[in-house]
Amino acid sequence: MPVFADYRGLPASARGASIALGNFDGLHAGHRAVMSAAREAGEGAFSVATFEPPPHAYFRPMDPPFRIFRPERRNEAILGEGADAVFELPFNGEMASKTDEEFVRQVLVDGLGVSHVSVGFDFRFGRGRMGHAQRLASLGRALGFGVTIVEEVKALSEKASSTAIRQALRAGEPEVAAEILGRPWVADGPVMQGEQNGRKFGYPTANTNLGELIHPKHGVYAVRVRIDRDGDWMPGVANFGRTPTTGLRDPLLEAHIFDFDGDIYGRWIEVQMIAYLRPELHFETVELMTVQMGKDVIEAKKKLVAS
CATH class of the missing domain: 3.40.50.620 (HUPs)
Known part of the structure; x- marks a missing residue:
């Protein structure tokens, strides 16, 4: 290069x-x-x-x-x-x-x-x-x-600027960020070994630390995911945040890819943030959280079909 x-x-x-x-x-x-x-x-x-x-x-x-x-x-x-x-x-x-x-x-x-x-x-x-x-x-x-x-140069009704993109991402408006960028914003990084809680609940996730990348609004997103900067974009749902139900920790992006269960630890993952679904919540029980995760999957699929 x-x-x-x-x-x-x-x-x-x-x-x-x-x-x-x-x-x-x-x-x-x-x-x-x-x-x-x-x-x-x-x-x-x-x-x-x-x-x-x-x-x-x-x-x-x-x-x-x-x-x-x-x-x-x-x-x-x-x-x-x-x-x-x-x-x-x-x-x-x-x-x-x-x-x-x-x-x-x-x-x-x-x-x-x-x-x-x-x-x-x-x-x-x-x-x-x-x-x-x-x-x-x-x-x-x-x-x-x-x-x-x-x-x-204008994008939407405002100046096309990096500041406007950051404001949109921090506000949970990935569609606005995508309009200014000309494409969906991508969070990327190496897949790290997590706590594997998602697998226990039936929703295995690929986890990555955003590090120096801007941290978008905490919550659940409809996403598309690609592995190793190659191949097709796969539909999924992701949470960015501190998992208040299972134990607070530093913010982490956890992406669940629909109909995928491969071992990708250590590989590079790209996550297109398509739509914000809801804020990160604290649930009284893991069972209630799991029910909501099922609803999140349904809503994410709807958003992805519409996008």
């Missing part, structure tokens, strides 16, 4: 591209518009430069998880859109201290050797977010590269 973890020491073949620059978490319609502008502006290679970790994670490390995509999924999606390479610009103390002009000269010109840069209208850069899109355009004219500023 043509992914570079720095802007320094690049091979000559990687330099000189038309670059789409930004965070690209989620790769929504606004991001794709910035990428299209970079592709159309350049005569040679078209690449994407983003920050890793995201500046938010550097400045506010104690905040709740917020990533829409894991870096690997983000990069895979970017390359799937036709980019020749992805540059993960290391965001650390050194990067955070650069002025807007230092960033442009040292990273974009000396490092990436850009021929053109495309950014969104609200792009900010440099120490304390001092630089903006118009400032980038001015520096580009002075230093010999073109700049395209992409105006606001």
Whole structure:
């Protein structure tokens, strides 16, 4: 995979591209518009430069998880859109201290050797977010590269933004998130050994810890599941939360795949969140919980047929 973890020491073949620059978490319609502008502006290679970790994670490390995509999924999606390479610009103390002009000269010109840069209208850069899109355009004219500023892109009735996607997921509105993303949001990770309570109740689950991925609203969802990033999407129902009936623990995504009982421990699972069914509840007995799980399966099947 043509992914570079720095802007320094690049091979000559990687330099000189038309670059789409930004965070690209989620790769929504606004991001794709910035990428299209970079592709159309350049005569040679078209690449994407983003920050890793995201500046938010550097400045506010104690905040709740917020990533829409894991870096690997983000990069895979970017390359799937036709980019020749992805540059993960290391965001650390050194990067955070650069002025807007230092960033442009040292990273974009000396490092990436850009021929053109495309950014969104609200792009900010440099120490304390001092630089903006118009400032980038001015520096580009002075230093010999073109700049395209992409105006606001709408999704539904609001700006297509990663913030709007996060708000929808935290509100239990995966359909809204999917509308902004252009596809269902996917939670993914390795299948871990769980308590196997689901198997005892007749609903075996594949469990994964979301880690740095954004935590959606706790509750039960209609989902589609794929294993090892390959094959068909299988219908199912999932719970994200702390299982208050069987014993509180850290939030976990537990996906029950309909008519499937394979051993997939240690394998990679992808879970498309299709519809929110209900909040996570505490039941007085396991029997009452099991009855509700049966109702959840019926409701999830209805939602999946309708989606």
